[in-house]
Amino acid sequence: MTRTAERMSTTRVRRDDGATLELPSYVPFDRLPHDFAHFVVESVLGLTWGFWGSIAHGAIFGRMQVVPRRRARWRSRAL
Numbered sequence: 001m002t003r004t005a006e007r008m009s010t011t012r013v014r015r016d017d018g019a020t021l022e023l024p025s026y027v028p029f030d031r032l033p034h035d036f037a038h039f040v041v042e043s044v045l046g047l048t049w050g051f052w053g054s055i056a057h058g059a060i061f062g063r064m065q066v067v068p069r070r071r072a073r074w075r076s077r078a079l
Helices: 034-045 051-056 070-078
Strands: 009-014 020-025 065-067
Touching (some): 020 034, 034 051
Antiparallel strands (some): 020 065
């Protein structure tokens, strides 16, 4: 989770399948990032199909972006 200039945050997630996703947050970043609070609550309560669990299982929501794999570009250049 990275704070942006607008007092918001952006979260990058790398799933077990190797996909990297970037998720902008539209909630002001004060003390605790909104997405981190969701992660903690879901983890503590064992909610495997909450927001983060759904992402881990392959879901892509709204404005989430799949980040291009740099390794693939490197491999392509090497070939």
